[in-house]
Amino acid sequence: MKNILFIGAGSMAEAIIHGLTAQQVIDAAHIFVTNKSNEAKLTQLHEAYGISATYELADALQQADLVVLAMKPKDVKAALEKIAAHIPAQTPVLSIVAGYAMASIEAILGARPLARIMPNTSAQIALSTTGVAYNAAVNDGTKQAITTLLQSIGTVIEVEEDQLHAVTAISGSGPAYFYYVVEAMKEAGLTYGLDEQTVKQLVVETMAGASEMLKRVDEEPQLLRKKITSPGGTTEAGVKALEKFNVKEAFTTCIADAEAKSRELANS
Numbered sequence: 001m002k003n004i005l006f007i008g009a010g011s012m013a014e015a016i017i018h019g020l021t022a023q024q025v026i027d028a029a030h031i032f033v034t035n036k037s038n039e040a041k042l043t044q045l046h047e048a049y050g051i052s053a054t055y056e057l058a059d060a061l062q063q064a065d066l067v068v069l070a071m072k073p074k075d076v077k078a079a080l081e082k083i084a085a086h087i088p089a090q091t092p093v094l095s096i097v098a099g100y101a102m103a104s105i106e107a108i109l110g111a112r113p114l115a116r117i118m119p120n121t122s123a124q125i126a127l128s129t130t131g132v133a134y135n136a137a138v139n140d141g142t143k144q145a146i147t148t149l150l151q152s153i154g155t156v157i158e159v160e161e162d163q164l165h166a167v168t169a170i171s172g173s174g175p176a177y178f179y180y181v182v183e184a185m186k187e188a189g190l191t192y193g194l195d196e197q198t199v200k201q202l203v204v205e206t207m208a209g210a211s212e213m214l215k216r217v218d219e220e221p222q223l224l225r226k227k228i229t230s231p232g233g234t235t236e237a238g239v240k241a242l243e244k245f246n247v248k249e250a251f252t253t254c255i256a257d258a259e260a261k262s263r264e265l266a267n268s
Protein backbone atom coordinates (compact mmCIF):
# COMPACT_ATOMS: atom_id res chain seq x y z
CA MET A 1 0.00 0.00 0.00
CA LYS A 2 1.76 3.16 -1.22
CA ASN A 3 -0.54 6.16 -0.77
CA ILE A 4 -3.08 6.78 2.01
CA LEU A 5 -5.55 9.65 1.97
CA PHE A 6 -7.16 10.81 5.21
CA ILE A 7 -10.44 12.69 4.77
CA GLY A 8 -10.57 14.50 8.10
CA ALA A 9 -7.62 15.79 10.10
CA GLY A 10 -8.82 15.63 13.70
CA SER A 11 -7.48 13.90 16.77
CA MET A 12 -8.08 10.33 15.57
CA ALA A 13 -6.49 10.97 12.16
CA GLU A 14 -3.51 12.60 13.87
CA ALA A 15 -3.08 9.68 16.29
CA ILE A 16 -2.89 7.24 13.35
CA ILE A 17 -0.59 9.54 11.34
CA HIS A 18 1.66 9.79 14.39
CA GLY A 19 1.81 5.98 14.64
CA LEU A 20 2.39 5.48 10.91
CA THR A 21 5.21 7.99 10.73
CA ALA A 22 6.84 7.13 14.08
CA GLN A 23 7.03 3.47 13.08
CA GLN A 24 7.83 4.26 9.44
CA VAL A 25 5.00 2.05 8.20
CA ILE A 26 4.48 4.44 5.30
CA ASP A 27 6.71 7.22 4.05
CA ALA A 28 5.25 10.55 5.29
CA ALA A 29 5.22 12.01 1.77
CA HIS A 30 2.78 9.25 0.76
CA ILE A 31 0.29 10.18 3.50
CA PHE A 32 -2.20 12.72 2.13
CA VAL A 33 -4.54 14.61 4.45
CA THR A 34 -7.47 16.88 3.80
CA ASN A 35 -10.16 18.46 5.95
CA LYS A 36 -13.20 20.67 5.50
CA SER A 37 -11.67 24.14 5.85
CA ASN A 38 -9.15 24.33 8.71
CA GLU A 39 -6.00 25.16 6.73
CA ALA A 40 -3.99 25.94 9.88
CA LYS A 41 -4.51 22.35 11.09
CA LEU A 42 -3.26 20.92 7.77
CA THR A 43 -0.19 23.15 7.95
CA GLN A 44 0.45 22.00 11.52
CA LEU A 45 0.24 18.32 10.46
CA HIS A 46 2.54 18.95 7.50
CA GLU A 47 5.10 20.66 9.73
CA ALA A 48 4.87 18.08 12.52
CA TYR A 49 4.91 14.87 10.44
CA GLY A 50 6.00 15.83 6.91
CA ILE A 51 2.72 14.56 5.43
CA SER A 52 1.20 16.01 2.26
CA ALA A 53 -1.68 18.38 2.99
CA THR A 54 -4.10 18.89 0.12
CA TYR A 55 -7.43 20.30 -0.98
CA GLU A 56 -6.99 18.85 -4.51
CA LEU A 57 -9.34 15.96 -3.79
CA ALA A 58 -9.78 14.65 -7.33
CA ASP A 59 -6.00 14.13 -7.74
CA ALA A 60 -5.49 12.74 -4.24
CA LEU A 61 -8.36 10.25 -4.69
CA GLN A 62 -6.95 9.01 -8.00
CA GLN A 63 -3.59 8.28 -6.36
CA ALA A 64 -4.85 6.79 -3.09
CA ASP A 65 -4.51 3.05 -2.39
CA LEU A 66 -6.61 3.50 0.74
CA VAL A 67 -9.04 6.26 1.72
CA VAL A 68 -9.62 6.76 5.45
CA LEU A 69 -12.85 8.42 6.62
CA ALA A 70 -11.95 10.34 9.79
CA MET A 71 -14.71 12.89 10.33
CA LYS A 72 -17.49 13.10 12.92
CA PRO A 73 -20.63 11.02 12.19
CA LYS A 74 -22.67 14.18 11.47
CA ASP A 75 -20.26 15.10 8.62
CA VAL A 76 -19.77 11.73 6.95
CA LYS A 77 -22.66 11.85 4.48
CA ALA A 78 -21.59 15.24 3.06
CA ALA A 79 -17.96 14.08 2.87
CA LEU A 80 -18.92 10.89 1.01
CA GLU A 81 -21.06 12.86 -1.44
CA LYS A 82 -18.07 15.14 -2.06
CA ILE A 83 -15.69 12.27 -2.90
CA ALA A 84 -18.16 9.98 -4.72
CA ALA A 85 -17.52 11.43 -8.18
CA HIS A 86 -13.72 11.09 -7.91
CA ILE A 87 -12.93 7.86 -6.04
CA PRO A 88 -12.00 4.97 -8.37
CA ALA A 89 -14.36 1.98 -8.31
CA GLN A 90 -12.13 -0.49 -6.45
CA THR A 91 -10.25 1.80 -4.04
CA PRO A 92 -10.64 0.40 -0.51
CA VAL A 93 -12.19 2.66 2.14
CA LEU A 94 -11.47 2.40 5.87
CA SER A 95 -13.92 4.19 8.16
CA ILE A 96 -13.20 5.37 11.71
CA VAL A 97 -16.65 6.96 11.97
CA ALA A 98 -18.50 5.46 14.93
CA GLY A 99 -21.79 3.78 14.07
CA TYR A 100 -21.84 4.50 10.32
CA ALA A 101 -22.61 1.22 8.55
CA MET A 102 -20.72 -0.18 5.57
CA ALA A 103 -24.08 -0.42 3.77
CA SER A 104 -24.48 3.38 4.12
CA ILE A 105 -20.98 3.97 2.71
CA GLU A 106 -21.69 1.58 -0.17
CA ALA A 107 -24.99 3.34 -0.90
CA ILE A 108 -23.04 6.51 -1.74
CA LEU A 109 -19.66 5.21 -3.00
CA GLY A 110 -20.79 1.97 -4.64
CA ALA A 111 -19.73 -1.61 -3.86
CA ARG A 112 -16.00 -1.81 -3.01
CA PRO A 113 -13.62 -3.19 -0.34
CA LEU A 114 -14.65 -1.65 2.98
CA ALA A 115 -13.34 -1.80 6.53
CA ARG A 116 -14.63 -0.20 9.70
CA ILE A 117 -12.56 0.27 12.83
CA MET A 118 -13.22 1.22 16.44
CA PRO A 119 -9.98 2.42 18.05
CA ASN A 120 -9.77 4.25 21.36
CA THR A 121 -8.02 7.42 22.46
CA SER A 122 -4.99 5.49 23.74
CA ALA A 123 -4.06 5.47 20.02
CA GLN A 124 -2.26 8.72 20.91
CA ILE A 125 0.40 6.67 22.71
CA ALA A 126 0.16 3.60 20.43
CA LEU A 127 -1.84 1.64 23.05
CA SER A 128 -5.27 1.51 21.42
CA THR A 129 -6.99 -1.84 21.23
CA THR A 130 -8.75 -1.54 17.91
CA GLY A 131 -11.66 -3.62 16.61
CA VAL A 132 -11.77 -4.03 12.83
CA ALA A 133 -14.49 -5.44 10.56
CA TYR A 134 -14.20 -6.11 6.82
CA ASN A 135 -16.70 -6.69 4.06
CA ALA A 136 -16.35 -9.69 1.75
CA ALA A 137 -14.66 -7.62 -0.98
CA VAL A 138 -11.49 -7.04 1.09
CA ASN A 139 -8.71 -9.37 -0.06
CA ASP A 140 -5.98 -10.84 2.16
CA GLY A 141 -3.35 -8.35 0.94
CA THR A 142 -5.51 -5.36 1.90
CA LYS A 143 -6.37 -6.98 5.26
CA GLN A 144 -2.68 -7.44 5.98
CA ALA A 145 -1.91 -3.84 4.99
CA ILE A 146 -4.71 -2.51 7.23
CA THR A 147 -3.57 -4.72 10.14
CA THR A 148 -0.02 -3.34 9.81
CA LEU A 149 -1.42 0.19 9.72
CA LEU A 150 -3.52 -0.40 12.86
CA GLN A 151 -0.66 -2.08 14.71
CA SER A 152 1.13 1.27 14.57
CA ILE A 153 -1.44 2.54 17.12
CA GLY A 154 -1.68 -0.61 19.26
CA THR A 155 -3.26 -4.05 19.05
CA VAL A 156 -5.91 -5.24 16.58
CA ILE A 157 -8.87 -7.60 16.93
CA GLU A 158 -11.00 -8.66 13.94
CA VAL A 159 -14.76 -8.91 14.54
CA GLU A 160 -17.97 -8.98 12.51
CA GLU A 161 -19.44 -5.57 11.68
CA ASP A 162 -22.39 -6.08 14.04
CA GLN A 163 -19.99 -6.81 16.91
CA LEU A 164 -18.46 -3.34 16.55
CA HIS A 165 -21.32 -2.10 18.76
CA ALA A 166 -20.00 -4.24 21.62
CA VAL A 167 -16.39 -3.25 20.84
CA THR A 168 -17.48 0.41 20.99
CA ALA A 169 -19.14 -0.15 24.37
CA ILE A 170 -16.19 -2.04 25.86
CA SER A 171 -12.96 -0.62 24.42
CA GLY A 172 -14.03 2.41 22.36
CA SER A 173 -15.65 4.10 25.35
CA GLY A 174 -13.68 1.97 27.83
CA PRO A 175 -10.87 4.40 28.69
CA ALA A 176 -13.53 6.78 30.04
CA TYR A 177 -14.78 4.15 32.53
CA PHE A 178 -11.26 3.60 33.87
CA TYR A 179 -10.72 7.38 34.09
CA TYR A 180 -13.96 7.54 36.08
CA VAL A 181 -12.65 4.93 38.54
CA VAL A 182 -9.40 6.90 38.85
CA GLU A 183 -11.36 10.12 39.47
CA ALA A 184 -13.37 8.41 42.22
CA MET A 185 -10.34 6.81 43.90
CA LYS A 186 -8.43 10.10 43.75
CA GLU A 187 -11.30 12.05 45.30
CA ALA A 188 -11.56 9.46 48.08
CA GLY A 189 -7.80 9.37 48.63
CA LEU A 190 -7.55 13.16 48.94
CA THR A 191 -9.65 13.10 52.10
CA TYR A 192 -6.80 11.48 54.08
CA GLY A 193 -4.32 14.36 54.09
CA LEU A 194 -2.11 13.05 51.27
CA ASP A 195 -1.14 15.62 48.65
CA GLU A 196 -2.64 15.44 45.17
CA GLN A 197 0.53 14.29 43.40
CA THR A 198 0.99 11.45 45.89
CA VAL A 199 -2.62 10.27 45.56
CA LYS A 200 -2.41 10.45 41.75
CA GLN A 201 0.76 8.36 41.78
CA LEU A 202 -0.74 5.79 44.17
CA VAL A 203 -3.89 5.39 42.06
CA VAL A 204 -2.38 5.52 38.56
CA GLU A 205 0.57 3.23 39.33
CA THR A 206 -1.75 0.76 41.07
CA MET A 207 -3.92 0.68 37.96
CA ALA A 208 -0.88 0.30 35.69
CA GLY A 209 0.50 -2.51 37.86
CA ALA A 210 -2.85 -4.34 37.93
CA SER A 211 -3.10 -3.99 34.15
CA GLU A 212 0.39 -5.45 33.65
CA MET A 213 -0.42 -8.32 36.04
CA LEU A 214 -3.51 -9.14 33.98
CA LYS A 215 -1.42 -9.14 30.81
CA ARG A 216 1.67 -10.96 32.04
CA VAL A 217 0.43 -13.43 34.69
CA ASP A 218 -1.69 -16.26 33.39
CA GLU A 219 -4.38 -15.99 36.10
CA GLU A 220 -8.00 -14.90 36.02
CA PRO A 221 -8.88 -11.54 37.64
CA GLN A 222 -10.97 -13.37 40.28
CA LEU A 223 -7.88 -15.32 41.41
CA LEU A 224 -5.63 -12.25 41.37
CA ARG A 225 -8.25 -10.49 43.52
CA LYS A 226 -8.49 -13.45 45.89
CA LYS A 227 -4.72 -13.38 46.44
CA ILE A 228 -4.95 -9.78 47.72
CA THR A 229 -7.92 -10.45 49.95
CA SER A 230 -7.00 -11.62 53.45
CA PRO A 231 -9.98 -13.05 55.38
CA GLY A 232 -11.33 -10.33 57.64
CA GLY A 233 -8.82 -7.83 56.17
CA THR A 234 -8.87 -4.46 54.44
CA THR A 235 -9.50 -5.60 50.85
CA GLU A 236 -12.48 -7.67 51.96
CA ALA A 237 -13.89 -4.61 53.74
CA GLY A 238 -13.38 -2.47 50.62
CA VAL A 239 -14.86 -5.00 48.19
CA LYS A 240 -17.88 -5.48 50.46
CA ALA A 241 -18.64 -1.78 49.99
CA LEU A 242 -18.40 -2.22 46.18
CA GLU A 243 -20.85 -5.12 46.44
CA LYS A 244 -23.18 -3.16 48.72
CA PHE A 245 -23.37 -0.45 46.05
CA ASN A 246 -23.84 -3.02 43.22
CA VAL A 247 -20.77 -1.85 41.29
CA LYS A 248 -20.68 -5.05 39.18
CA GLU A 249 -24.30 -4.52 38.13
CA ALA A 250 -23.48 -0.87 37.40
CA PHE A 251 -20.79 -2.02 34.93
CA THR A 252 -23.18 -4.54 33.35
CA THR A 253 -25.66 -1.72 32.75
CA CYS A 254 -22.89 0.65 31.65
CA ILE A 255 -21.76 -1.69 28.85
CA ALA A 256 -25.36 -2.59 27.90
CA ASP A 257 -26.42 1.07 27.66
CA ALA A 258 -23.34 2.03 25.63
CA GLU A 259 -23.92 -0.93 23.26
CA ALA A 260 -27.59 0.02 22.87
CA LYS A 261 -26.65 3.67 22.24
CA SER A 262 -24.21 2.57 19.54
CA ARG A 263 -27.04 0.67 17.80
CA GLU A 264 -29.43 3.61 18.24
CA LEU A 265 -26.93 6.10 16.76
CA ALA A 266 -26.27 3.75 13.84
CA ASN A 267 -29.98 3.75 13.01
CA SER A 268 -30.56 7.49 13.41
Ligand SMILES: NC(=O)c1ccc[n+]([C@@H]2O[C@H](COP(=O)([O-])OP(=O)(O)OC[C@H]3O[C@@H](n4cnc5c(N)ncnc54)[C@H](OP(=O)(O)O)[C@@H]3O)[C@@H](O)[C@H]2O)c1
Pocket residue numbers: 007008009010011012013034035036037038039041070071072073075078079082096097098118119120121172
Ligand atom coordinates in the same frame (compact mmCIF):
# COMPACT_ATOMS: atom_id res chain seq x y z
N1 LIG B 1 -12.60 9.99 20.24
C1 LIG B 1 -12.80 8.69 20.36
O1 LIG B 1 -12.69 8.10 21.45
C2 LIG B 1 -13.14 7.88 19.16
C3 LIG B 1 -12.95 6.53 19.20
C4 LIG B 1 -13.23 5.80 18.08
C5 LIG B 1 -13.71 6.43 16.95
N2 LIG B 1 -13.91 7.77 16.93
C6 LIG B 1 -14.42 8.37 15.69
O2 LIG B 1 -13.38 9.08 15.03
C7 LIG B 1 -14.00 10.02 14.15
C8 LIG B 1 -13.16 11.28 14.12
O3 LIG B 1 -13.18 11.83 15.43
P1 LIG B 1 -12.16 12.99 15.85
O4 LIG B 1 -12.29 13.13 17.32
O5 LIG B 1 -10.83 12.74 15.23
O6 LIG B 1 -12.87 14.26 15.09
P2 LIG B 1 -12.41 15.76 15.02
O7 LIG B 1 -11.17 15.98 15.84
O8 LIG B 1 -13.61 16.61 15.27
O9 LIG B 1 -12.00 15.95 13.47
C9 LIG B 1 -12.93 15.83 12.44
C10 LIG B 1 -12.27 16.19 11.13
O10 LIG B 1 -13.18 15.94 10.07
C11 LIG B 1 -13.05 17.03 9.13
N3 LIG B 1 -14.23 17.12 8.27
C12 LIG B 1 -15.51 17.38 8.60
N4 LIG B 1 -16.29 17.37 7.51
C13 LIG B 1 -15.48 17.13 6.44
C14 LIG B 1 -15.68 17.04 5.04
N5 LIG B 1 -16.88 17.18 4.49
N6 LIG B 1 -14.61 16.77 4.26
C15 LIG B 1 -13.37 16.65 4.81
N7 LIG B 1 -13.12 16.72 6.12
C16 LIG B 1 -14.16 16.96 6.94
C17 LIG B 1 -12.83 18.23 10.02
O11 LIG B 1 -12.33 19.31 9.27
P3 LIG B 1 -12.39 20.85 9.79
O12 LIG B 1 -11.54 20.90 11.03
O13 LIG B 1 -11.83 21.62 8.65
O14 LIG B 1 -13.84 21.13 10.06
C18 LIG B 1 -11.82 17.64 11.01
O15 LIG B 1 -10.54 17.65 10.44
C19 LIG B 1 -15.43 10.23 14.64
O16 LIG B 1 -16.34 9.78 13.66
C20 LIG B 1 -15.53 9.38 15.89
O17 LIG B 1 -16.78 8.70 15.93
C21 LIG B 1 -13.59 8.51 18.00
